[in-house]
Amino acid sequence: MALPTQADDFPAWYQEVVRGADLAENSLARGTMVIKPYGYAIWESIHDALDLRFKQTGHENVYFPMLIPLRLLEREKEHVEGFAPEFAMVTHAGGEELGEPLVVRPTSETIIWDTYSRWIQSYRDLPLLYNQWANVVRWEMRPRLFLRTTEFLWQEGHTAHETHDEAWEETLRMLEVYREVVEDVMAIPVHKGRKTAAERFPGAVETVSIEALMRDRKALQSGTSHYLGTNFAKAYDVTFLGRDGEEHHAYATSWGVSTRLVGGLIMAHGDDKGLRLPPRVAPVQVVIVPIFRTDDERSRVLEAASRLADEWRALGLRVKVDDRDDLRPGYKFADHELRGVPVRVELGPRDLDASQVTTARRDTGDKTAVPLDASGAWLVDAMDQIQRALFDDAVAFRAANTNEAATYEELRAAITDAGGFVTGAWCGAPDCEAKVKAETKATIRFLPLEQEDPGAACTVCGAPGTERATWAIAY
RNA sequence: CGGGACGUAGCGCAGCUUGGUAGCGCGCAGCGUUCGGGACGCUGAGGUCGCGGGUUCAAAUCCCGCCGUCCCGACCA
Numbered sequence: 001m002a003l004p005t006q007a008d009d010f011p012a013w014y015q016e017v018v019r020g021a022d023l024a025e026n027s028l029a030r031g032t033m034v035i036k037p038y039g040y041a042i043w044e045s046i047h048d049a050l051d052l053r054f055k056q057t058g059h060e061n062v063y064f065p066m067l068i069p070l071r072l073l074e075r076e077k078e079h080v081e082g083f084a085p086e087f088a089m090v091t092h093a094g095g096e097e098l099g100e101p102l103v104v105r106p107t108s109e110t111i112i113w114d115t116y117s118r119w120i121q122s123y124r125d126l127p128l129l130y131n132q133w134a135n136v137v138r139w140e141m142r143p144r145l146f147l148r149t150t151e152f153l154w155q156e157g158h159t160a161h162e163t164h165d166e167a168w169e170e171t172l173r174m175l176e177v178y179r180e181v182v183e184d185v186m187a188i189p190v191h192k193g194r195k196t197a198a199e200r201f202p203g204a205v206e207t208v209s210i211e212a213l214m215r216d217r218k219a220l221q222s223g224t225s226h227y228l229g230t231n232f233a234k235a236y237d238v239t240f241l242g243r244d245g246e247e248h249h250a251y252a253t254s255w256g257v258s259t260r261l262v263g264g265l266i267m268a269h270g271d272d273k274g275l276r277l278p279p280r281v282a283p284v285q286v287v288i289v290p291i292f293r294t295d296d297e298r299s300r301v302l303e304a305a306s307r308l309a310d311e312w313r314a315l316g317l318r319v320k321v322d323d324r325d326d327l328r329p330g331y332k333f334a335d336h337e338l339r340g341v342p343v344r345v346e347l348g349p350r351d352l353d354a355s356q357v358t359t360a361r362r363d364t365g366d367k368t369a370v371p372l373d374a375s376g377a378w379l380v381d382a383m384d385q386i387q388r389a390l391f392d393d394a395v396a397f398r399a400a401n402t403n404e405a406a407t408y409e410e411l412r413a414a415i416t417d418a419g420g421f422v423t424g425a426w427c428g429a430p431d432c433e434a435k436v437k438a439e440t441k442a443t444i445r446f447l448p449l450e451q452e453d454p455g456a457a458c459t460v461c462g463a464p465g466t467e468r469a470t471w472a473i474a475y
Numbered sequence: 476c477g478g479g480a481c482g483u484a485g486c487g488c489a490g491c492u493u494g495g496u497a498g499c500g501c502g503c504a505g506c507g508u509u510c511g512g513g514a515c516g517c518u519g520a521g522g523u524c525g526c527g528g529g530u531u532c533a534a535a536u537c538c539c540g541c542c543g544u545c546c547c548g549a550c551c552a
Contacts, residue, residue, distance in 0.1 A: 019486095030544085085550065107552095140551055148551070209552095221552060258552050291511050330512035337512095348511055358511080475551095 010216035010267075011144065017266055018145045021275050021339045031143030031150030035259070038339060039146075041283035043153065043262055047133070049185045049280075050155060050257065053177045059129045059157060066135070067102040068111045076110065076235040082202020083107070086138040088150075104137040109203065109228070109254055112158045113236035120160060120250055122241050127170070128160040146263030147220070147475050154258035160238065160250040164229070167251035168206075171227040172449070174255040175208050178223035186261065187278035187391040188212050188268045189398055190222060191421075191470065193446020198433055201254075205229035211445045211472075213398045214267035217419030219445050219472035222264050225255035267475075269390055275340030276363055278390050279383040285318045286379055287341045289332045291348030305347050308357070308375065315376050317383070337362060342386045343379060363389050411459045411471065415440045421472050425454035425465030432460035442471040 018024055023039030026032075035043065051061075067090060073080050083106045090102040105111070116128065137151045157174060161167040175192055182188050190210035200207045204226040212222045233239070233249035242248045269276040279285050288305045292298040302323060309319045320341075322332050329346070336344055346358040357375050360367045363386050370378045401420025405411035414422040415436075426432060426444065437443050447467050454465040 026544095136552090138551065141549080142546090142551090152552075154552070224552070256552070260552050289511095293510060328510045328512090328514065330510085330514085332513090333511095334513045346511065350511070 010214075010218075014147075014263075014267060014270075015145065017270055017274050017338070018263075023262070023266075024145050026145070029150070031140065033145050033149050035153075038283065039262060042265065042277070042281055043259055045281040045283065046181070046186065046257075046261055047155075049181050050177070051133075053181065054131050054155075054157070057129075057173060057177065059131045059159075062130045062132050063134070064105075064108050064111050064115065064132060066105055068105050068108075070101045070103055072114055073103055073110045075114075076203050076232060078231075079109065079203030079235075083138075086140065088137045088139050105134075106136055106138045107254075107256075108132065108134070108136075108156055109158065109232055109252075110236070113232040113238060113252070116158075116160055116250070117236050117238045120238055120240050123162050123243055123248075125240060126160055126162045126250065127166065129157075129170075130159065131155055131157040144263070144475075146266070147260055149259070152258045152260065154256050156254060156256040159253045160233075161253070162240075162242070162248075162251070164251050167229075167253050168227050171206070171208060171225045171253045171255070174253070175210065175223070175225040178210050178225070178255075178257055182210060182212065182222055182261070182264075183391065185278070185280045186265055186268075187280075187387055187394065188222070188264060189391065189395045191446055192449055193470070194449055194451075195224075196430075196433060196444050196447065196469075198430060199443065201226045203228060203231050205231065208449060209446060211470075212264055212268060213394075213401060213420060213472070214264070214475070215270065215397065216267065217401050217473075218267075219421065219474040220260070220264045220267065221445070221474065222261060223255070223257040226253060228252035228254060268394055269340075273334075274338035276390060277340035277342060279342045279387050282340065282342050283318065284320045284336075284339075284341050285383060286312060286320070286343045286345060287336050288319065288321045288345045288347055289329055289336070290321065290323060291329050291346060297349050300352065301347055301349065304352055308345075308347070308372075312376055312379055315380055317376075317379055333360075343382055345375075345379075361386060363393075405459050406456060408460055411436065412440055415442045415471060415473065419473065421445070421470050423468060423470045424459035425456040426467045426469035427458035427461055427463040428466045429458075429461065429463070432458060435460055436471060440471075440473070442473045444469045445472045445474060446470050 022036050024033045024035045027034045086106050088104045091098055119125065133155050135151055135153050139150060140148055143149050159170050161170060179190055179192055182190050190212045192210055195207040195209060201224065206227040207224055209224045210222050212220045214220055230249035230251060232252050238250045239247045240250060266275055288309060290301045290305050292301045305321045309321050312319045333344065340362060342362050344360045351357050355372045356369045357372060358367060359370050361382065403414040403418055403422050405414050405422050405424040411422055411424055433444055447469055452468045454468040456465050458465045
């Protein structure tokens with residue numbers, strides 16, 4: 001398997017890594033996938049990191065139904081118009097045609113805000129800070145394992161607030177939680193930004209997101225946080241009696257990340273040998289491959305391996321001894337490289353005789369002999385180094401693939417020839433945005449969180465620029 | 476929905492043009508030799524050839540219909 005230089009080769013490379021590393025496979029139903037144990041373990045690492053932070057920021061988990069009556073969805077006009085093409089609907093149940101179809105949730109704002117109307121009476125009930133871990137279904141045209149599946153796993157936070165300021169603050173707080181997890185845990189650098197009206201979540205007043213760059217120079221929207229204003233409160237009649245004794249509509253936010261992040265992880269860090277996992281998300285951080293010929297050697301090596309594994313686990317490392325009897329070491333080396341295990345430890349008679357282990361870093365390929373009594377500390381240190389190296393690598397890659405454009409020709413050339421992120425001035429006109437998309441397939445991925453004067457003419461039409469925009473071709 | 480491919484063993488494919496015993500690689504099972512970078516030998520298990528109909532002595536192969544999947548364009552976390 002070779003890391004393709006042509007962006008077009010990436011889907012094939014990507015599928016090969018996903019299947020080869022035993023993460024997932026296509027399922028029977030169109031565009032859906034079966035997540036296998038190793039792939040799910042990676043998702044669990046991400047899940048746990050997020051869930052911990054949600055709790056730390058005062059959120060609680062809840063669960064709402066998967067089936068939503070169509071009539072309920074139709075109450076927020078923009079929202080339903082945005083999602084209607086992607087609905088999967090249940091029209092028959094219990095052996096009969098239903099009087100009213102049930103929509104398999106594409107997202108849960110509607111049923112949640114309908115419920116919130118009963119839960120919220122007074123300003124004393126606010127804020128409501130709830131999150132749900134769930135599956136959703138969106139009938140997308142071109143599914144791809146993890147990156148865009150018909151059904152996917154995600155979390156969706158839905159909060160209600162007394163004031164605009166408080167809700168906007170929550171929108172940004174959760175975006176920062178996403179940035180922190182994706183950058184510090186997954187080692188993927190992201191840009192925080194604001195979406196244009198065309199890219200906004202249907203029904204939102206403002207959408208902010210984190211945007212990452214994959215190794216094929218395509219952008220990946222990796223997490224979104226929406227400020228919904230009072231749109232949903234009005235549609236679902238959520239009012240509360242305020243401190244002033246008057247009725248008010250509640251201010252809302254919603255935010256989510258999905259199993260797409262697993263795909264992003266592969267596309268951001270993968271190399272020609274397969275996955276490279278940052279230690280903080282790696283289900284297995286250290287794998288010991290025992291090497292032996294005779295039965296005597298076997299028992300001697302395996303005994304040492306299990307003793308070392310326990311010793312290293314006591315230091316907080318996730319260690320696995322690959323004692324599969326029927327496979328040869330070379331096969332195991334390649335297997336764990338494909339799966340992205342950060343450090344492989346080779347342990348054989350030669351090592352034991354020399355009181356050492358042979359270590360190999362997945363990110364660099366460096367092999368080093370480490371004395372047994374220093375091995376635990378070496379590994380702990382290596383985890384930090386690899387975590388940082390992968391992040392630094394990705395930052396450097398992004399910097400090398402970010403360009404500036406002053407004219408339309410430069411913008412077009414940068415997108416089609418170089419790929420990656422291209423920044424330039426934009427006048428704010430939807431027409432200019434649409435023209436670039438039609439001619440290059442690139443969209444404005446984000447604008448700065450705070451509007452900035454670009455101090456230049458619109459890259460597309462030459463009118464005075466009002467925004468500093470960043471374009472890219474996205475997944 | 477428009478354009479193009481494809482459906483044969485768990486996976487990847489050949490066979491179809493020119494109808495006649497259903498094959499290859501990987502994987503799987505057994506035995507033996509191997510084992511510090513993806514081992515090898517021998518033996519073996521495994522298939523309603525997507526579904527339905529037609530032509531024919533005979534259909535994976537030819538004809539008709541249906542179903543499904545994938546790729547390219549418009550959607551999206």
